[in-house]
Structure formats: C-alpha cells, structure tokens
Amino acid sequence: MGRVVIEYRFVISLGLATIVGTVGLHVWPFPSQHPLLGLIAVNRPVVFAGFAYAYATASFTTPFLLINVMASFAYIFVARADRTVRRLPLPLYPRPEQRDQLFLILGEQHRRTSVLPSAEPRWLTIPERGLYTGIAIIGAIGTGKTSACMYPYVEQLVGYRANDRARKVGGMVLEVKGDFCHHVRELLERYGRGDDYIEVSLDSKYRYNPLHNDLDAWPWRDDDDGVHMWTHWAKDVEESLVAAKVPFQVVGSKTDEGEVEKAA
Numbered sequence: 001m002g003r004v005v006i007e008y009r010f011v012i013s014l015g016l017a018t019i020v021g022t023v024g025l026h027v028w029p030f031p032s033q034h035p036l037l038g039l040i041a042v043n044r045p046v047v048f049a050g051f052a053y054a055y056a057t058a059s060f061t062t063p064f065l066l067i068n069v070m071a072s073f074a075y076i077f078v079a080r081a082d083r084t085v086r087r088l089p090l091p092l093y094p095r096p097e098q099r100d101q102l103f104l105i106l107g108e109q110h111r112r113t114s115v116l117p118s119a120e121p122r123w124l125t126i127p128e129r130g131l132y133t134g135i136a137i138i139g140a141i142g143t144g145k146t147s148a149c150m151y152p153y154v155e156q157l158v159g160y161r162a163n164d165r166a167r168k169v170g171g172m173v174l175e176v177k178g179d180f181c182h183h184v185r186e187l188l189e190r191y192g193r194g195d196d197y198i199e200v201s202l203d204s205k206y207r208y209n210p211l212h213n214d215l216d217a218w219p220w221r222d223d224d225d226g227v228h229m230w231t232h233w234a235k236d237v238e239e240s241l242v243a244a245k246v247p248f249q250v251v252g253s254k255t256d257e258g259e260v261e262k263a264a
C-alpha cells in the first residue's frame with residue numbers, strides 16, 4: 001500500500017492539492033472587500049484582476065508544492081528503508097562454439113566504484129578488437145595465473161566456432177615449461193579439433209632449425225675492441241631454441257655445443 005502511494009506520489013499530490021485549494025478558496029476567499037484592494041479595483045482594474053488570479057492559482061500550487069516535497073522526503077527516507085534489492089543472476093554463460101562474435105570473457109563485472117556485488121552482474125569481456133593487442137597476466141607463484149586465466153581464456157579461443165572451418169581461431173603457443181601445449185591439445189580434442197594440433201619438435205614432421213639460416217656466422221662483432229661476441233651468439237641460439245620449444249638443455253649463458261649440433 002505504502003509503496004503504491006510512493007509510486008504514484010505525483011498524481012496523489014495533484015489530487016490532494018486540488019481538494020485543499022478548493023476548500024481553501026471557500027474558507028478563505030479572495031479578500032476583494034478589503035479597502036486597499038477596493039481602491040486598486042477602482043483605479044487599476046487589471047492589477048486587481050491579476051491579484052485575484054494569482055491568489056486563486058497560489059491556493060492550488062502552494063499545497064501541491066508542499067505535499068510533493070513531503071512525498072519526496074517519504075520516498076527518500078521511508079521507501080528506501082524497506083526497498084528490497086532483487087539480485088539478478090549472471091546471464092547464461094555463452095558457450096564458445098555458439099558465440100556469434102569473437103570475444104573473451106575474463107570474469108564477472110560488478111560495481112565499478114565499490115567492492116560490492118552488483119544487482120545486475122554482467123560478464124566482463126574483451127571484444128575481438130581488443131584481442132589483437134597483448135594481455136599480461138601478472139601474479140605471484142601459484143596464484144592461479146594458469147588455472148584461472150590461461151586455461152579458460154585459451155579454451156574460449158580454441159572453442160570459438162570450433163565447427164566452423166572459416167571462422168575458428170588458430171594460434172601459436174610458445175612456452176618454456178612445456179606442459180601448456182598438452183593442455184591445448186586436450187582442449188582441441190575436446191572441441192573436435194584434434195587434427196589442428198601441430199607440434200614443432202624433433203619428433204614431429206614439423207621441425208625448426210634456428211641454425212639453418214643465411215646469416216653470417218660472425219654477425220655480432222664489437223668494432224671497438226674486435227672481440228667476437230660469442231656470448232651474444234650463444235644467448236640468441238638459446239632464445240631461439242626455447243622459443244621453438246626444442247627440448248635441449250641450455251646451461252647458463254653458454255649453450256651446450258653437443259645439443260646445438262643435434263638440433264642442427
């Protein structure tokens with residue numbers, strides 16, 4: 001009942017003001033018999049008429065304003081107290097293979113200015129155009145970078161339109177630990193894309209030999225003192241091997257020559 005009154009406070013204020021104004025005009029009519037007003041009526045009939053209309057108008061507008069202000073206070077202080085917040089659930093998680101657009105769901109989106117759950121939570125997403133730039137996942141050791149970010153994010157990308165040959169997404173995984181690619185392979189198989197997995201390694205028919213190139217064997221030379229920069233060369237080979245996920249052990253900054261030969 002109270003909620004309905006608050007809801008329709010404007011219309012109710014209008015109705016009450018009409019009643020109060022009508023009664024008020026009957027009880028306190030315009031004092032046209034007042035000698036001063038009588039003088040004005042004789043000398044300035046237009047001004048007198050203006051006073052009479054203003055009086056009648058004020059008899060309705062004044063109670064309307066007062067009632068409306070009181071109703072607004074009631075709305076602010078009374079209605080807010082018993083207002084029950086209806087929390088909506090998150091929208092249904094859109095399955096990657098059924099999404100119309102390519103986007104990445106990072107998590108839930110709640111209030112932006114306070115750490116409180118929102119009554120209407122939404123998915124926090126990065127649209128496709130935001131996926132062409134980099135994403136850095138930063139956190140201390142074992143805080144869930146891989147399990148809470150990498151796995152679900154890659155699953156969304158791998159699973160996007162998995163059955164649509166023209167729209168499914170491809171990518172390259174460069175990693176150091178060597179276990180993430182197995183997870184990607186499982187994901188691809190789960191989405192029926194097992195054949196899309198290609199591993200670049202010595203066991204595979206796809207191999208990468210960083211030493212097989214047209215570069216000068218002495219490309220790094222310190223011109224000032226004539227010392228060949230072997231350490232730079234070794235470091236570059238090391239980085240190439242790691243980037244290509246070639247399973248060779250590299251000790252410190254000095255590349256194990258036997259292993260490099262094997263790679264070659």
Ligand SMILES: Nc1ncnc2c1ncn2[C@@H]1O[C@H](COP(=O)(O)OP(=O)(O)OP(=O)(O)O)[C@@H](O)[C@H]1O
Binds near residue numbers: 141143144148
């Ligand atoms: N929110 C969580 N609640 C419970 N366990 C979690 C949560 N997030 C991660 N874990 C668990 O913590 C362990 C470490 O997680 P994860 O490997 O994802 O961390 P990481 O940040 O990638 O670690 P690293 O720095 O070693 O790569 C895993 O066993 C994972 O299941």
Ligand SMILES: [Mg+2]
Binds near residue numbers: 145146147
């Ligand atoms: Mg990790």
